[in-house]
Amino acid sequence: xxxxxxxxxxxKRYILLAPKLRGMGKGKLNAPGGKVEGAETxxxxxxxxxxxxxxxxxxxxxxxxxxxxAFVGNPKIFEICVFSASRYEGTPQATEEMGKxxxxxxxxxxxxxxxxxxxxxxxxxxxxxxxxxxxxxQDENTLISHxxxxxx
Numbered sequence: 001x002x003x004x005x006x007x008x009x010x011x012k013r014y015i016l017l018a019p020k021l022r023g024m025g026k027g028k029l030n031a032p033g034g035k036v037e038g039a040e041t042x043x044x045x046x047x048x049x050x051x052x053x054x055x056x057x058x059x060x061x062x063x064x065x066x067x068x069x070a071f072v073g074n075p076k077i078f079e080i081c082v083f084s085a086s087r088y089e090g091t092p093q094a095t096e097e098m099g100k101x102x103x104x105x106x107x108x109x110x111x112x113x114x115x116x117x118x119x120x121x122x123x124x125x126x127x128x129x130x131x132x133x134x135x136x137x138q139d140e141n142t143l144i145s146h147x148x149x150x151x152x
Contacts, residue, residue: 004080005046006033006067007058008125009088011103015126016092017114018054018101025140029113032056032098033080042081054101055093058085065121065131065151072138084125116143124150 008031009016017029034049036042043061050058067080092101104110106126111119117135124131133148 001077001079003036003042004033004078005036005042005049006031006080006082007046007050007061008064008082008084008122009050009056009058010084010086010106010126013106014103015106015109015122016054016101017104017110018092018094019099021097021099023097025115028115028140029110030098030115043083046081046083050088051090053095053098055095056088056090058083059087059089061085063130064125065133067117067121067133067135069117069135069137072136072144082121082125116141117146120146120148124148 017031020026020028020030032050032053033046036045046061047057050056061083063081064084065082067082069078094100109122121131121133129150131148132151133146135143136145138144
């Protein structure tokens with residue numbers, strides 16, 4: 001199993017998204033996040049990746065969910081710990097890993113430019129719910145099956 005984090009920065013009625021420039025999900029709009037390294041905690045990974053990818057430090061992280069993703073033909077499961085934050089330090093900026101970040105209205109989230117699973121869990125996060133989800137992909141653009149549930 002590979003463990004990752006994702007940090008959804010939500011300020012007022014907007015979320016911060018940027019295009020991924022390399023690696024898995026290249027070209028997709030995403031929130032900052034990445035692989036947990038060594039004995040690093042999920043929260044520390046979330047902060048480190050936000051700094052590396054967008055030049056910001058999220059404040060008052062809140063763990064919101066766990067996503068487990070699998071790809072046909074790949075035995076590894078990708079487990080993603082999803083956090084949210086409504087405040088951050090620094091100025092969002094493009095880096096080598098992510099392009100120009102933009103705040104997008106939660107009324108106009110461009111799900112078609114994001115991971116297919118995002119349309120299932122992101123509305124739960126934005127409505128204040130916590131969740132657990134399992135997603136099976138054929139490839140990065142094709143979601144075969146999903147199961148998601150709200151947890152308290």
